[in-house]
Amino acid sequence: MNxxxxxxxxxxxxxxxxxxxxxxNKSGIHCRLSIASSLEEAELLQAKQKHELIIVNPIFLNNNxxxxxxxxxxxxxxxxxxxxxxxxxxxxxxxxxxLITASxxxxxxxxxxxxxxxxxxxxxxxxLQEILTGREIDVLKLLATGNANKEIADKLNISIHTVxxxxxxxxxxxxxxxxxxxxxxxxxxxLISIDTIRE
Amino acid sequence: xxxxxxxxxxxxLKISEIIPxxxxxxxxxxxxxxxxxxxxxxxxxxxxxxxxxxxxxLTFANLFNGVTQVSDPELSFDDTKAIILYLKNSHEFxxxxxxxxILNTIEQMAEVNDSSEMSLxxxxxxxxxxxxxxxxxxxxxxVFPYVLDLYDQIKNGEHRKKRKEYSVVQYRDQHNDIEEKxxxxxxxxxKYLPQKNDRMLRRxxxxxxxxxDYDITVHSQIEEFILIPLVEKMESHLNQSK
Numbered sequence: 001m002n003x004x005x006x007x008x009x010x011x012x013x014x015x016x017x018x019x020x021x022x023x024x025n026k027s028g029i030h031c032r033l034s035i036a037s038s039l040e041e042a043e044l045l046q047a048k049q050k051h052e053l054i055i056v057n058p059i060f061l062n063n064n065x066x067x068x069x070x071x072x073x074x075x076x077x078x079x080x081x082x083x084x085x086x087x088x089x090x091x092x093x094x095x096x097x098x099l100i101t102a103s104x105x106x107x108x109x110x111x112x113x114x115x116x117x118x119x120x121x122x123x124x125x126x127x128l129q130e131i132l133t134g135r136e137i138d139v140l141k142l143l144a145t146g147n148a149n150k151e152i153a154d155k156l157n158i159s160i161h162t163v164x165x166x167x168x169x170x171x172x173x174x175x176x177x178x179x180x181x182x183x184x185x186x187x188x189x190x191l192i193s194i195d196t197i198r199e
Numbered sequence: 200x201x202x203x204x205x206x207x208x209x210x211x212l213k214i215s216e217i218i219p220x221x222x223x224x225x226x227x228x229x230x231x232x233x234x235x236x237x238x239x240x241x242x243x244x245x246x247x248x249x250x251x252x253x254x255x256x257l258t259f260a261n262l263f264n265g266v267t268q269v270s271d272p273e274l275s276f277d278d279t280k281a282i283i284l285y286l287k288n289s290h291e292f293x294x295x296x297x298x299x300x301i302l303n304t305i306e307q308m309a310e311v312n313d314s315s316e317m318s319l320x321x322x323x324x325x326x327x328x329x330x331x332x333x334x335x336x337x338x339x340x341x342v343f344p345y346v347l348d349l350y351d352q353i354k355n356g357e358h359r360k361k362r363k364e365y366s367v368v369q370y371r372d373q374h375n376d377i378e379e380k381x382x383x384x385x386x387x388x389x390k391y392l393p394q395k396n397d398r399m400l401r402r403x404x405x406x407x408x409x410x411x412d413y414d415i416t417v418h419s420q421i422e423e424f425i426l427i428p429l430v431e432k433m434e435s436h437l438n439q440s441k
Contacts, residue, residue, distance in 0.1 A: 175390070178376075180326065181383030184319045188391040194315040 005031040005117060006051040010042045010060055011083060016102070020055070020083070020109075027110040029117070039064060043071050046078070053116065055081040058088045061095065068095065079116040130173045137191060139166040143179060144186035145196050208260040210243035210253055223413050227263045230288040231256065231281070251281050258425070259285065263417050274429060276436075279350040282426060283343050289418050290335045297411050298328055304404045312395035320384070320392060327380050334377060346426070349433040357437075374419045381412055 007024070011017045017035045024031055034051075036042040039060050045051065061068050072080065072095075082093060085102035093099065098116055100109050132140065135156075142152045149167075153160045171177045176185050186192045208217070214237045218224050228234070233245055242260070246253045255278045274282075302324060309321045351357075385408050388401055 175386045176383045177379045178383050180323050181380065181387060184316060184323060184387055185391055187319060188316050188387075188393065194319065197319075 003030065005029060005053065006049060007031050007033045007053045007055065008036055008042045008045055008051045009033060009055040009083070010036045010039060011055070011057045012037050013057075016057075016083070016085070023106045023109050024113075026106065027113070029110065029113060039067055039071065043074075046071075046075055051078065053079050053081060053113065055083050055100070056096075057083045057085075058092050058096075059086070061092050065092065065095070079119075081113070081116070132170060132173060136166050136170050136173075139163060140170055140182060140186055141191055143167065143170075144183040144192050208242060208257050208264065210257070211241050213239055213241055214245060215239060221264055223410065224260070224263060226289075226292065226410075226414055227260065227417075230285045230292070231259075232284065232288065252278055255281060259421065262420055262424070274425065276350060276353055276429075276433060279346060279429065279433075282421070282429070283347060286418070286421070286426070287339065287343065289414060290339060292414070293411070294332055294335055297407060297414075298331065301404065301407050301411070302328060304400055304407065308397045308400045308404065311400065312393075312397040314393055314395055316392055317395070317397075320387065323380075324384065327384070330380075331377055334374075346430055346433075349430065349437065352437055353433060374422070378412075378415060378419065381408065381415065384408060385412070 009017050009020055011020070021033050021035075024033055034045055036045055039056070042054055042056070046054070056068075072078075079097045080095070082096035082099045083102075084093070084099055098112050100112050104112075138156055139152055142155060147155070149160050149163045152163045156163075170182065174182070174185055176182050183192075183197060187194055187197075214228070225235070228237075228245075231249065231251060233249055237245065240248075242256065243253055245251075246256050252275070255274055258274070305321050305324050309317050385405065388405055388408075392401075394401075
């Protein structure tokens with residue numbers, strides 16, 4: 001697996017979180033781990049950047065399962081992993097997609113996480129590919145030469161909604177969000193020439 | 200793999216010991232008017248010497264070191280002036296120092312890299328720079344005086360005066376825009392802009408962009424998690440005392 005996986009661990013014990021970081025480091029999973037010290041902090045991190053996995057010590061769910069449910073429904077794509085080293089109510093444990101425990105050996109931890117990541121890959125096929133489709137290139141060319149969403153929709157005979165969805169994909173694939181930035185991208189990729197850019 | 204290392208500030212931490220862990224903190228202290236050298240002074244001592252409340256500086260410093268603020272920070276209305284000072288000083292750093300610096304590097308780059316893409320990058324940045332200045336100007340001339348005025352009204356026990364309201368939403372949108380374009384520029388330089396004799400200048404440019412990005416990210420967090428809630432508190436306080 002080559003793509004970068006963003007992971008949050010909600011855990012206050014440095015012994016545990018550093019240990020987890022060490023295991024991940026040797027796991028072959030290409031990942032970036034952020035440590036949060038509360039569910040709220042994890043929520044903020046997640047709002048700022050998409051993380052695929054959130055590993056949570058169930059202790060944060062005690063008296064706080066409402067918040068957990070609301071975060072869970074807000075970020076549907078996220079896989080939730082319980083990091084268990086004490087006894088918890090089955091009701092709490094069942095809220096997770098998978099569990100790792102403090103007595104797991106490193107390869108078990110890695111396997112558990114890889115399994116979840118593979119599932120995720122299956123449902124999201126294609127969107128990680130960074131090559132633009134023909135239609136996306138059409139939209140990008142028109143966008144870069146100064147056309148508004150409505151004009152693009154008319155010229156390509158598609159709905160504005162479709163234009164917006166293409167634009168979203170273009171930005172996701174290229175990593176560039178602003179129209180002026182995408183214009184430069186289009187020139188670097190020789191999709192448009194500099195003199196077709198409308199002032 | 201990258202592991203986010205967080206250092207929690209405590210009052211007795213020596214500033215000289217914490218800076219090597221996160222050199223960007225130099226800027227943080229500058230924004231509060233604290234300059235080097237600091238000898239072996241602790242955070243607490245420096246706060247006292249500069250008339251800053253320790254609680255507020257700790258909140259800011261932890262935010263700056265990547266510890267995201269979740270609960271309501273312990274701030275009093277009396278911290279208002281220092282918060283505004285911090286924000287104003289960072290504006291001064293943006294418009295008076297780092298943006299002109301970046302523009303200068305981009306101009307040098309455009310001299311050695313004569314591709315049409317590079318000329319577009321230069322234009323992109325010039326437009327972006329003027330957008331940023333407009334935003335900073337708006338904050339300096341509208342937002343900050345508004346906040347300071349609220350504070351004065353509280354201090355003087357006045358009732359809330361009717362003032363033209365400014366929109367906090369509009370204000371947030373502008374921020375996102377500034378960070379987004381900065382990010383676009385970094386991506387273009389790293390991923391797409393053709394190389395033409397600009398290896399060294401491009402690296403310098405990217406270092407500056409990362410430095411700016413770091414400061415601006417914290418800056419908007421401070422506005423979002425500290426300034427805006429404080430303003431809301433002041434407004435409701437004034438409304439209650441009607």
